[in-house]
Amino acid sequence: MNFGSITQAEKNIVKSIKINKPSAIIPANDKHTASLIFLHGLGDVGESWLEVFDMYNIPKYARHVKFIFPTAPIRKITLNYGMSMTGWFDAHGLDRSSKEDQKGILEASKYLNDLIEDEIKNGIPSERIMVGGFSQGGAAALHAVLTTSHMLAGVLALSTWLPLSSTFPKVELALVAGDKKLNLPILQCHGKQDPVVQMEWGRLSEKAFKAMGFKKYVFKEYDGMVHSSSDEVITIEY
Structure with a gap:
């Protein structure tokens, strides 16, 4: 079974994304042995998150990691x-009944996979990305x-949700890469007062991942946090 994979019909609508500027990058301080690729939110740019990671001195602690934004x-x-504005895909509304931009989501997903493959070609094993x-x-991640x-x-997923969730199985696992993906560590963080991506979206995503049997999926809720990050989220150890 392969319900979680991209079908040939879906591949036909996936086109190369024309990026308007190159990725913002923080090179590894020591020998490059791992990479982190982090995608910004709607209307933002990669440099914004580079500045956040830099402000918290994360690259100085993870000296072997190359950060890509x-x-x-x-x-x-x-x-x-x-x-x-900048966007990984179109947004039609702020509730669960809103239409999803399947074409745009697939494009963003493919683009991220291309970045992963670039790092692999540069000598970094996928298990270190x-x-x-x-x-x-x-959502794209x-x-x-x-x-x-x-x-x-x-995976580090902040104030987000699992898009196109109906295309993934709820009971029987059917993912590309098979059962071994069940051990993938996923940390999803969400503010309880988020007015944009409502808390319900995050909790539904949690149910979906748990239904698929992910053993290392963790969902954390934060009192007082809106559609943003926080010191507690950025400095979390997982």
Whole structure:
């Protein structure tokens, strides 16, 4: 079974994303033996999260890690009255009944997988590559890890949700890479007062991952946190 993989029909609608600027990168301070690829949220740029990681001195503690912060292409966003801004895919609404941009989500997922493969070509084993993201970026990351053929080091998903969740099995596992992916560490963090990606979205994502049998999936809720990150989230040890 292969319900979690991208079908040929879906592959036909996936096109190369035209990125408007190169990824912001923090090179490894010591020998490069691992990589983290982190995707920003709607309307943001990669440099913003580079500054966050830099501010908390994360690269100085993870000296062997190369940090990669891509910037999404500019596209019209339906939710924002068709205004053009950076986005990994279109957004139609803020509730669970809103239409999902399947084509855009698949494009973003493929783009992230291409970045993973670039790191592998540079000599980094997939098991030493971690992915993550905030909001839209986190959604793209969660989708990508379920459909990629690569085994990864882990996922950091902030204020986000699992998109196209109906395409994944709820009882029987059917993921690319098979049962071994059940041991993938996934940390999902969500603010209880998030007015954009509602808490319900995060909890439904938690149910989906647990239904698929992920053994190292952790969902953390934060009192007082809105659609943002916090000191507690950025400095968490997992």
